[in-house]
Amino acid sequence: MSEHPLWPTQLDQAGRALAAESARYAAMGWMRGTSGNLSVVLGRDPLRLAVTASGMDKAELTPRDVVVVDEHGAAVPDQPGPARRPSAEAGLHARIARVSGAGAVVHVHVLAPVVAAERWPHGVALRDLEMLKGLGRGAHDDVVTIPVIPNGQDMRVLGDAFEAGFRADTPALIVARHGLYVWGEDLYQARHRAECLDWLLRFVVETASGPVGPASAPTGNGAAEPTPVLSERGTP
Ligand SMILES: CSC[C@@H](O)[C@@H](O)C(=O)COP(=O)(O)O
Numbered sequence: 001m002s003e004h005p006l007w008p009t010q011l012d013q014a015g016r017a018l019a020a021e022s023a024r025y026a027a028m029g030w031m032r033g034t035s036g037n038l039s040v041v042l043g044r045d046p047l048r049l050a051v052t053a054s055g056m057d058k059a060e061l062t063p064r065d066v067v068v069v070d071e072h073g074a075a076v077p078d079q080p081g082p083a084r085r086p087s088a089e090a091g092l093h094a095r096i097a098r099v100s101g102a103g104a105v106v107h108v109h110v111l112a113p114v115v116a117a118e119r120w121p122h123g124v125a126l127r128d129l130e131m132l133k134g135l136g137r138g139a140h141d142d143v144v145t146i147p148v149i150p151n152g153q154d155m156r157v158l159g160d161a162f163e164a165g166f167r168a169d170t171p172a173l174i175v176a177r178h179g180l181y182v183w184g185e186d187l188y189q190a191r192h193r194a195e196c197l198d199w200l201l202r203f204v205v206e207t208a209s210g211p212v213g214p215a216s217a218p219t220g221n222g223a224a225e226p227t228p229v230l231s232e233r234g235t236p
């Protein structure tokens with residue numbers, strides 16, 4: 001018997017949405033290989049999320065390739081669907097959903113955030129760009145700093161680092177040398193934010209100037225000097 005009587009219906013709806021969104025991100029090249037994962041909140045008391053199953057081709061997910069997890073990202077007993085392992089990063093999804101109050105969290109392996117974090121490892125500052133309105137922020141007279149945390153495999157450590165830098169008005173996080181997390185009220189708001197943020201981060205990466213070298217003094221971007229990166233064409 002399921003923990004919650006609404007689960008089978010809720011999970012079916014969530015599974016359809018998660019599979020459709022995953023296919024869309026995969027077609028965009030943001031979920032290469034088996035990378036990336038998505039979640040939606042099913043309930044808050046106690047916290048329960050439907051998260052994409054681990055290690056699967058995210059272009060090919062079916063509505064049954066989702067797992068219900070708890071506030072720590074652990075699969076709860078008596079899942080309605082087939083046995084699946086939850087995303088290895090479900091713990092960070094749950095933490096983000098709990099701390100931010102978001103209804104959906106998306107994690108994609110898109111390149112621009114990772115390149116930006118390489119250049120500004122203490123946070124990527126964005127300002128004076130119309131696309132900031134897509135994050136719910138001002139196009140002018142506002143500086144939006146996207147936090148950067150180090151990569152790791154322990155989701156509690158990543159969750160602590162996320163929470164330490166969390167601001168309610170900044171719905172995104174870059175995990176260095178890894179990828180991007182964005183959240184919103186639902187999967188659609190989260191995607192719209194992710195798309196705007198990709199544009200913004202591509203802009204700052206492609207318009208950044210200055211020598212490539214070890215991180216040092218702050219720059220006009222409000223973060224650190226660049227460290228070595230490859231361009232999107234793969235050249236230094
Ligand atoms: C190219 S595999 C990348 C994974 O290690 C991980 O970072 C990822 O995004 C997907 O993990 P998953 O467990 O399938 O949700």
Ligand SMILES: [Zn+2]
Pocket residue numbers: 035036089107109178179
């Ligand atoms: Zn990942």
